[in-house]
Amino acid sequence: MASISDLRDGIVANLQTIAGLRTSATIPDNPNPPIAIVQLNRVQYHQDFQRGMTEYNFAVQVIVGRVDERSAQTNLDAFCSSTGASSIGLAVESNRTLSGKAFDTIVTEMTNYGSVLISDVTYLAAEFNVRVLAS
Amino acid sequence: MAKQVLTDVVVKLNGTVISQNVNSVEVTQNSDAVETTSFDASAQGFRTYVGGLKSASLTLNLHNDYASTALDGVINSLFNTIATVSVFPAGTTAGGSAGTSNPLYTLTALVNNTQPIAGSVGDLAVQSLTWQVTGPVTRATTGS
Numbered sequence: 317m318a319s320i321s322d323l324r325d326g327i328v329a330n331l332q333t334i335a336g337l338r339t340s341a342t343i344p345d346n347p348n349p350p351i352a353i354v355q356l357n358r359v360q361y362h363q364d365f366q367r368g369m370t371e372y373n374f375a376v377q378v379i380v381g382r383v384d385e386r387s388a389q390t391n392l393d394a395f396c397s398s399t400g401a402s403s404i405g406l407a408v409e410s411n412r413t414l415s416g417k418a419f420d421t422i423v424t425e426m427t428n429y430g431s432v433l434i435s436d437v438t439y440l441a442a443e444f445n446v447r448v449l450a451s
Numbered sequence: 452m453a454k455q456v457l458t459d460v461v462v463k464l465n466g467t468v469i470s471q472n473v474n475s476v477e478v479t480q481n482s483d484a485v486e487t488t489s490f491d492a493s494a495q496g497f498r499t500y501v502g503g504l505k506s507a508s509l510t511l512n513l514h515n516d517y518a519s520t521a522l523d524g525v526i527n528s529l530f531n532t533i534a535t536v537s538v539f540p541a542g543t544t545a546g547g548s549a550g551t552s553n554p555l556y557t558l559t560a561l562v563n564n565t566q567p568i569a570g571s572v573g574d575l576a577v578q579s580l581t582w583q584v585t586g587p588v589t590r591a592t593t594g595s
Contacts, residue, residue, distance in 0.1 A: 362458050363474065363514070364470070364471050364472060364473055364474055364514055365457070365458065365459060365460040365461070365462065365470040365471065365473050365474075365476075366458075366459055366460075366461070366470040366471050366542075366543075366544045367458075367471075368470060368471025368472060368473070368514070369471070369514060422573060424573060449575070451471070
């Protein structure tokens with residue numbers, strides 16, 4: 317049985333396969349982009365009898381830089397791509413069992429491509445929904 | 452516990468506990484309604500019936516596991532054979548023991564359908580199976 321920390325650590329480890337991408341489990345006061353923040357969004361218990369499976373949904377928010385930086389959108393596009401060395405989807409699914417902690421892991425969608433305000437600075441960011449099936 | 456939410460149902464297939472891959476289970480019993488309507492005035496114009504032949508079925512919704520010796524292989528090897536299935540409303544991961552408030556339902560079923568692959572891209576691998584029960588469904592308050 318995996319703990320939520322185990323699952324988050326597994327997602328972080330997969331994200332770290334993207335060169336230059338920082339990771340964090342909490343929203344930093346002053347993010348140093350590009351950074352991926354892994355947060356638990358939803359837990360659905362009792363997917364099988366005897367607690368055989370629980371479904372966890374994580375939100376991975378990727379912040380690439382201040383919204384007025386010319387390169388920010390290009391960088392974010394690369395993270396949102398379904399292929400390529402910077403693809404968040406490919407990276408998160410590079411080890412789908414999260415080193416044996418989960419049954420399976422899949423990135424289902426990217427949403428909220430746009431600006432996000434953190435500590436009075438407007439950044440460009442996107443959010444990825446990660447579905448993890450574990451016991 | 453007068454009423455209960457089903458969370459710890461134990462399902463055994465040929466003695467092996469498969470509960471942790473089972474999303475839902477239904478054991479259904481039916482009997483034929485054989486009509487006995489007559490001119491008997493005591494029925495006050497209503498049709499009358501007696502129970503006839505009985506039948507039962509088992510429906511399982513499973514989360515598939517293709518690993519070696521896991522659920523998919525077990526189900527596949529049982530195709531077109533008779534399997535013994537035991538169901539408790541509550542138990543433990545290792546199984547369960549029947550009691551007055553945890554009856555053991557036992558049946559033998561013809562595994563006449565399997566569904567090794569079902570789903571679209573991104574879906575969980577599942578099997579939705581309904582098997583015809585052969586013979587009676589027994590209810591016991593002892594046993595494991």
